[in-house]
Amino acid sequence: MKLLNETLKKISTLDAEAMKKASLHIDSLFKPLKSLGRLEDLAIQLAGITKNPFPSVDNKAIIVMSADHGVYEEGIAPDPQSITAIQTPNFAKGLTGVCALAKQARADVVIVDIGIAKDIQDHRVINRKIRYGTSNMAKGPAMTREEAIKSLEIGIEVTLDQIKNGKKLIGTGEMGIGNTTPSTAIFSVIGGIDPEEIVGVGAGLPTEKLKHKAAVIRKAIEVNQPDPKDGIDVLSKIGGFEIGGMVGTMLGAAAERIPVVVDGFISTAAALIAITIEPKVKDFLIPSHYTAERGGKVAIELVGLKPMFDMELRLGEGTGAALAFNFIEAATFMVKEMGKRP
Known part of the structure; x- marks a missing residue:
């Protein structure tokens, strides 16, 4: 809890002076005013985050948190749970979708076992396992409050190491x-939304099973009664270890004034938890894409961010974040490489 509290105390606001300098510089470049649209907004946000009107983002990483869920036993997913353990080493080997896109973006992929149901025998996977998956949230809390805090602090620690x-x-x-x-x-x-309004197929659940998935979620909420104003309570009762790890990444990056990119549906859930814990985090988040997962647009609206693109992605892993890295780095090149009007 000490690391979490220290991290929360360090999270501040965007630097207005740096943003003003960046805005004036961008307006002086060889182009019509505001003609590069949201790329200009992105450059100004980066200035506010880093306190530098001319920031660099050339050293990049995607931190992938991997864990299993006790609620799997309720029949809410089409694939064997063992796939989590099978697929995780493939991140370390550079074989997954996010690894291919991260390579193009010249970014490292860091993979963390924060709660996989089996042991992973690969030294390239960082072992920060809390336990072998969460408990079944349809029968009681997914984790204890202490475990939820631990997942946040693991995310913070891994992120601080990367920084x-x-x-x-x-x-x-x-x-x-x-x-x-x-x-x-x-x-x-x-969001105070009935699960049936936003529940989706995930990795390929047959549509006829969506009502069952929604019913399981509704039952979990009724059983646990999470407090919507207490992000840690929500995480502990109906969340996942990997979601908590991503929340920690967002908090840790914000505390160190490092921009952090939100990926898809699950990453957006982590963003909502992070903002519920500390609203100032929102200014340090850069959304990547509109996920094709049903409920994705409702989710991003709840967070209050506007993604950069919509390519109907729903793989997760950080794939959208890897693509977004190119836009973000382009904003820094615009600031540094374009000439100024005489």
């Missing part, structure tokens, strides 16, 4: 069979 190693831009990613279920539950609780 100490020179990372200037962080993306959030995840792996966990069934994790659209706790994510939907988070949106339902904090």
Whole structure:
């Protein structure tokens, strides 16, 4: 709890002076005013985050949190839970979707076992396992409040290590069979939305099973009665370890004034938890894309962010964040490489 409290105390606001300098500089470039649209807004936000009108984001990483979920036993996912353990080492080997896109973006992929149901025998996977998956949230809390805080602090610690190693831009990613279920539950609780309105197929659940998935989420909310104003309570009762890890990444990056990119549906659920814990975090978040997951647009509206693009992605892993890295770095090149009007 000490690390979490210290981190929360460090989170401040955007630097207005740096943003003003960046805005004036951008307006002086060889182009019509505001003609580069949201790329200009992005450059100004980066200035406010970093306190530098001319920031660099050339050293990048996507931190992928991997964990399993006890609610899987309720039949809410089409794939075997063992896929989490099978797929996680493939991140370390560079074989997954996010690894391919991160390579193009010249970004590292950091993979963390924060709660996989099996042991992972790969030294390239950072072992910060809290336990072997969460408990079944349809029968009681997914985790204790202490475990929820631990997941946040693991995310903070891993992120601080990356920042100490020179990372200037962080993306959030995840792996966990069934994790659209706790994510939907988070949106339902904090947004006051019936699960059936936003529940989606995740990794390929047959549509005829969506009513059952929504019923499981509704039951979990009724059983646990999470407090929508207490982000840690929501996380502990209906969340996942990897969601908590991503929340920690967002909090840790914000505390160190490092921009952090939100990926898709599950990452957005983490963003909503992070903002519920500390509203100032929102200014340090850069949304990547509109997820194709049903309920995705409702989710991003709850967070209050406007994504950069819509390519109908729903893989997760941090793939949208990796693509967004290119836009973000382009904003810094605009500021540094364009000439000024005479």
